[in-house]
Amino acid sequence: MIVAGDQQLLKQINRMALVRQLCSQPGLSRAALAEIVGLTKSTVSMLVRELLDEGWLTESELRATGALGRRATPLHIDGSRLALLGADLGIGEARIVATSLLGDVLAERVLPYADATNPDACIAAAAASMADLARPGGELHGRTMLGVGVGLHGVVDDVTGVLHYAPHMGWRNVDVANQLRSHFQGTALAGLPLFVQNEANVAALAELEFSGQVDADPLIYLSIGYGVGAGIIVNGRLLTGLYGFAGEVGHTILQQGGPPCSCGRRGCADALIGLQALLDEVYGKLPGAGPEHLERLFQQAEAGEAPACKAIEAAGRNLGVLLNNLWVAFDPMCIVLGGAAIRLGERFIETGRRVLNDYASATLLPAPTTRTPHFGSNAIAIGGSAMVRHYLMRPFVGEGAARRTGGKPADLSPAPAAGFWAWS
Numbered sequence: 001m002i003v004a005g006d007q008q009l010l011k012q013i014n015r016m017a018l019v020r021q022l023c024s025q026p027g028l029s030r031a032a033l034a035e036i037v038g039l040t041k042s043t044v045s046m047l048v049r050e051l052l053d054e055g056w057l058t059e060s061e062l063r064a065t066g067a068l069g070r071r072a073t074p075l076h077i078d079g080s081r082l083a084l085l086g087a088d089l090g091i092g093e094a095r096i097v098a099t100s101l102l103g104d105v106l107a108e109r110v111l112p113y114a115d116a117t118n119p120d121a122c123i124a125a126a127a128a129s130m131a132d133l134a135r136p137g138g139e140l141h142g143r144t145m146l147g148v149g150v151g152l153h154g155v156v157d158d159v160t161g162v163l164h165y166a167p168h169m170g171w172r173n174v175d176v177a178n179q180l181r182s183h184f185q186g187t188a189l190a191g192l193p194l195f196v197q198n199e200a201n202v203a204a205l206a207e208l209e210f211s212g213q214v215d216a217d218p219l220i221y222l223s224i225g226y227g228v229g230a231g232i233i234v235n236g237r238l239l240t241g242l243y244g245f246a247g248e249v250g251h252t253i254l255q256q257g258g259p260p261c262s263c264g265r266r267g268c269a270d271a272l273i274g275l276q277a278l279l280d281e282v283y284g285k286l287p288g289a290g291p292e293h294l295e296r297l298f299q300q301a302e303a304g305e306a307p308a309c310k311a312i313e314a315a316g317r318n319l320g321v322l323l324n325n326l327w328v329a330f331d332p333m334c335i336v337l338g339g340a341a342i343r344l345g346e347r348f349i350e351t352g353r354r355v356l357n358d359y360a361s362a363t364l365l366p367a368p369t370t371r372t373p374h375f376g377s378n379a380i381a382i383g384g385s386a387m388v389r390h391y392l393m394r395p396f397v398g399e400g401a402a403r404r405t406g407g408k409p410a411d412l413s414p415a416p417a418a419g420f421w422a423w424s
Helices: 007-024 030-037 041-054 119-133 176-184 199-210 269-273 275-283 291-303 306-330 340-344 346-363 376-392
Strands: 057-059 075-077 082-089 093-099 105-112 144-152 162-166 171-175 194-198 219-224 228-234 334-338 369-371 412-414 421-423
Touching: 007 030, 007 041, 007 057, 007 075, 030 041, 041 057, 082 119, 082 199, 082 376, 093 119, 093 376, 105 119, 105 376, 119 171, 119 176, 144 176, 144 199, 144 376, 162 176, 171 176, 176 194, 194 199, 194 376, 199 219, 199 228, 199 334, 199 376, 219 306, 219 340, 228 269, 228 306, 269 275, 269 306, 275 291, 275 306, 275 340, 291 306, 291 340, 306 334, 306 346, 340 346, 346 369
Parallel strands: 082 144, 144 194, 219 334, 334 369
Antiparallel strands: 057 075, 082 093, 093 105, 162 171, 219 228
16 A cells, blocks of 8 residues: 655654564664664654654663763663553443553553443443543552553454444444543543454454564463454554455354354354353353353363363363364464463363464474463453553554555544644
């Protein structure tokens, strides 16, 4: 895609190129940045001065290089002056966190829903909690808020911010982005960049931006909860597809003619691996099965009770098939296994790894690394903060709309006071 930008946009691209470079190589000097990024030293000096003033960067003590002339001053991402807000609008509760630019958690809240079947009320409650967290004089006093990122447990249009369907919440065609913007009016969050994505995509961005792990791209975050989804990172970018629906691997077919899935097909990963399928297998299709039944399943798995263990091992074998399919489709360096199903333990995870390794042995190729997330139960909320950082450092957030309009970028407008670019 060819992008024509004015001088302000080009300047923002250059600014964020410097920030991204310091994320991956902290401690570089201005001269080193100029050489690596390909800008003149005077341009880098001017941009660095702005980024220091705004709180993106900080300087450390002068470093002796052995060369004649002025000593190099190392530059780093500043974790002390700016803040990012992330939220996980989950099944039954919302999790909200504020982080620094480096991913350190500054504040967190867990907000149970009064009525999880009412999306408008859930969104309003989460928005009020986020706005309260960011209020002047509150927990983030003295920090400048950069934006808000929200993870949703369903199919999300990444351009419009509409949640089309959350099968395990019963939410359909909910305009989450515009509802949040409306609730933010008159608060400290009004007018800030807002990003809304599927929860697996958001959790993948947490691993990309904040885990500190290098050489893990391509990366897949496989989220296994009541359903199954994946966030896919390729070349430092989130792979979202034409309409933002890429990664819905819960509806890939693992077993032709297998058990029925909520989507109307049979043998989907959701119906073979997801926690709802496990609950149905162990306890039958209980009306109103809730968190207490899930907790009971986890306890039975830990105790080694036979009916639960048999179902979990079968799900683990199907997990291995899905891992193999993701491996051959994307050739990732790392697959992160996340979501509530990880509490099923090694009987589930190790069975899946064994199946994957068996497939790899047959091809005489090494299987990709598989591991659990770095951020535990806050993975999606922290991913919301990571999503803000990710997109602000890559100012082409109009690409999604451009895919649908024959190459015309979406409207880009600067957020107040910061000059960042987000949906208009």
